[in-house]
């Protein structure tokens with residue numbers, strides 16, 4: 001009698017452990033982690049405008065940290081499983097998701113719209129929209145550079161497109177972006193990182209010089225594709 005009870009008790013415990021373990025693994029599998037994508041070009045591809053060392057640290061340290069910290073913030077969160085765009089609004093009130101989710105999203109866009117190739121100024125519908133909003137490409141550059149230069153502390157300057165095709169320049173602090181509540185709105189199609197980690201090694205406190213150099217590495221073909229897809 002006692003032996004039967006002991007065997008049954010052991011089997012019950014084993015079944016319990018199997019159920020709990022499988023639940024644990026299925027929960028882990030449900031937590032889709034965001035991944036740091038490799039840069040779409042070599043670290044030195046943007047030289048002399050942005051140096052290889054800055055690019056390497058920026059991508060492999062800063063962007064990696066935002067990615068890891070975002071995944072950590074989403075562990076056991078009810079927001080797990082949402083897209084990064086959805087998290088920009090749903091996670092806005094949670095500083096760890098707002099800051100690290102913004103950092104993850106913003107840098108993905110930043111790497112994408114820079115490259116040694118592509119058109120070196122806007123073309124097609126985007127060129128027309130920029131001319132309509134600013135008067136000329138030169139006037140747009142002035143407005144964008146001003147937004148980036150005057151962003152106090154750390155943050156970003158953006159070119160956004162609104163539904164209907166109108167474009168607008170704005171800037172946001174820290175790792176915020178136009179997808180977040182209370183920002184300029186619209187969909188970001190071009191962004192410049194003006195945190196010191198983006199330029200200090202090469203330009204020290206010369207943020208305007210870095211901003212001028214940035215115009216040499218924008219891939220306007222990709223920015224134009226983003227404009228057409230989100231106007």
Ligand SMILES: [Fe+2]
Nearest residue numbers: 062193195198
């Ligand atoms: Fe950055």
